[in-house]
Amino acid sequence: MNFRNGSVMHLAATLVAVLFFAVVLLGALSAVLPAFGYLPVLGMTSLSFTPWLQLWETPGLAEMLWWSFFSGLGATVISMLLALAFVSAAWDSRFWRQAERWLSPIMATPHVALSVGLVFLIMPSGMLARGLSSFMEWQGPPDWHTVQDPWALSLTALLILKETPFLILMLMVSIRQLPVRETLRTGTGLGYQSWTVWVKLIWPQLYSRVRLSMLTVLVFSLSVVDIAIVLGPATPPTFAVQVLNWFQNPDLEIQALASAGSVLLLMLVLAAIALVVLLEKLATTLFRDWITSGRRGTGGRFWSGLSIVSWKTLLVVFSASALMLLIWSFAWRWRFPALLPQSWSFRGWERAWPRLLEPLEMALLIGVVSAFLALLISVLILEAGRKSQTASSYLRKVHRLISRAMYLPLLLPQLTFLFGIQVWLIRSGAEGHWLSVAFMHLLFVLPYCYLSLSGPWQHYDERHTAQALMLSGSSVRAFFQVKCLILLKPLLASFALGFAVSIAQYLPTLFAGAGRVTTITTETVALASGGNRKVMAVYALVQMLLPMLMYGLMVMLSSWRIRSWRPVRRWV
Numbered sequence: 001m002n003f004r005n006g007s008v009m010h011l012a013a014t015l016v017a018v019l020f021f022a023v024v025l026l027g028a029l030s031a032v033l034p035a036f037g038y039l040p041v042l043g044m045t046s047l048s049f050t051p052w053l054q055l056w057e058t059p060g061l062a063e064m065l066w067w068s069f070f071s072g073l074g075a076t077v078i079s080m081l082l083a084l085a086f087v088s089a090a091w092d093s094r095f096w097r098q099a100e101r102w103l104s105p106i107m108a109t110p111h112v113a114l115s116v117g118l119v120f121l122i123m124p125s126g127m128l129a130r131g132l133s134s135f136m137e138w139q140g141p142p143d144w145h146t147v148q149d150p151w152a153l154s155l156t157a158l159l160i161l162k163e164t165p166f167l168i169l170m171l172m173v174s175i176r177q178l179p180v181r182e183t184l185r186t187g188t189g190l191g192y193q194s195w196t197v198w199v200k201l202i203w204p205q206l207y208s209r210v211r212l213s214m215l216t217v218l219v220f221s222l223s224v225v226d227i228a229i230v231l232g233p234a235t236p237p238t239f240a241v242q243v244l245n246w247f248q249n250p251d252l253e254i255q256a257l258a259s260a261g262s263v264l265l266l267m268l269v270l271a272a273i274a275l276v277v278l279l280e281k282l283a284t285t286l287f288r289d290w291i292t293s294g295r296r297g298t299g300g301r302f303w304s305g306l307s308i309v310s311w312k313t314l315l316v317v318f319s320a321s322a323l324m325l326l327i328w329s330f331a332w333r334w335r336f337p338a339l340l341p342q343s344w345s346f347r348g349w350e351r352a353w354p355r356l357l358e359p360l361e362m363a364l365l366i367g368v369v370s371a372f373l374a375l376l377i378s379v380l381i382l383e384a385g386r387k388s389q390t391a392s393s394y395l396r397k398v399h400r401l402i403s404r405a406m407y408l409p410l411l412l413p414q415l416t417f418l419f420g421i422q423v424w425l426i427r428s429g430a431e432g433h434w435l436s437v438a439f440m441h442l443l444f445v446l447p448y449c450y451l452s453l454s455g456p457w458q459h460y461d462e463r464h465t466a467q468a469l470m471l472s473g474s475s476v477r478a479f480f481q482v483k484c485l486i487l488l489k490p491l492l493a494s495f496a497l498g499f500a501v502s503i504a505q506y507l508p509t510l511f512a513g514a515g516r517v518t519t520i521t522t523e524t525v526a527l528a529s530g531g532n533r534k535v536m537a538v539y540a541l542v543q544m545l546l547p548m549l550m551y552g553l554m555v556m557l558s559s560w561r562i563r564s565w566r567p568v569r570r571w572v
């Protein structure tokens with residue numbers, strides 16, 4: 001490819017983005033028609049509201065919708081407030097540097113593995129109850145509803161535990177674009193507490209920059225299925241889990257009901273987003289007078305301390321959940337209320353390993369392929385976007401549209417469009433192949449790779465490429481031997497992130513794999529529904545280790561490549 005001529009690159013990037021956008025929209029539209037009774041395969045060729053009447057008559061529908069809405073919106077609001085509070089309290093302190101070290105392993109941990117670890121921690125016979133038993137004189141596990149509780153509290157806690165670090169990371173990236181130090185100096189010089197300066201001046205600017213990321217958290221929390229199966233209420237389940245149960249029903253006539261449920265799930269998500277917009281406007285109106293009132297504020301130390309305590313609690317729960325997986329994978333006899341197992345054994349690993357190998361190999365293959373393709377496409381689109389800055393206004397608008405389209409799979413419930421894509425895979429005979437699963441994963445890996453690379457790509461100094469071009473006379477060599485080397489760390493980090501996202505995918509594997517392609521995630525969720533605890537711990541621990549090992553490998557590769565690189569090269 002001739003890097004000097006950007007027209008081919010613009011065309012390729014536009015075609016990829018259009019295909020990406022079309023697949024998601026086509027999948028969503030393909031799920032809408034069955035929701036109104038249009039299923040030609042079953043002889044249903046006329047539109048009707050029968051699926052919606054069946055949906056309306058579903059027992060416990062209002063309860064399922066309410067607990068989905070409560071857990072999703074509640075977890076998002078609390079995570080956003082905790083993230084804002086932590087960034088304010090930890091700015092320019094040792095806790096900020098601590099967060100930079102811990103965010104990568106937390107972000108790399110799949111939701112399912114963390115949820116299984118949390119189950120081992122808070123279940124009636126879990127470590128928390130064992131630790132309290134000596135004080136409470138319990139001889140048996142207490143009658144707690146801490147796992148799959150009917151109020152979705154454990155599900156909400158897990159969502160907060162996993163999504164708060166993601167929002168903290170987004171805030172830490174966005175805060176570099178603001179003159180925080182100067183703003184704090186000005187505010188404190190006028191007699192304001194630093195906490196008040198954060199809330200009045202910095203929070204509104206930060207929120208506007210991470211608003212889209214918060215909405216992706218909201219959509220995920222409302223429509224999540226895998227961790228809702230592990231931790232969410234069971235009778236009735238959350239609405240997304242119920243819709244999945246309908247999709248998996250062998251009675252084909254239930255597919256119309258499932259499609260109607262997926263559309264209702266989309267309506268629930270849109271209603272939640274509308275409520276968030278309404279709350280934003282209400283908060284703007286209510287707090288406008290307070291912001292301009294001139295009140296210097298009190299209680300800043302209390303809120304800062306509370307934020308740091310919340311962060312430490314999050315780290316303790318995360319570490320304890322991971323430790324529970326390790327202990328249970330080697331435990332053999334562990335009677336309540338003993339704090340540690342009475343005997344240890346490798347039998348859990350011996351039982352799990354023969355059945356674990358195939359899903360493990362498939363997860364590695366799909367993860368590497370989807371992450372690599374996502375990285376290539378992201379670089380292609382970002383390079384085309386860079387060249388569009390010096391091109392016509394039309395190309396700049398196209399690139400902005402492409403950048404916004406990257407968020408589309410993250411702003412739609414997966415159940416809403418994955419079923420439609422599955423229908424097209426069945427028609428083309430591609431269902432049940434690992435390449436189809438990798439393609440399905442790509443829909444969700446690509447947005448994260450693109451977003452993680454967009455910042456470093458925009459801040460790259462193009463003078464390096466210009467100098468390399470003059471010395472080598474080849475735009476291809478200048479790109480690969482200079483630009484890619486300078487951006488090697490972000491590229492490898494993006495690949496590791498994409499791999500971690502692929503490992504965590506449950507529904508895309510379920511819909512595209514058709515039961516013939518299984519990964520470590522689908523097997524872990526299946527075991528979490530009622531499998532052996534020791535085997536379940538082995539699966540969850542392996543799932544947790546895979547992304548962490550990939551992150552470690554990328555860090556080692558980056559360090560080795562940078563040390564071995566010589567800045568002076570022979571260009572001609």
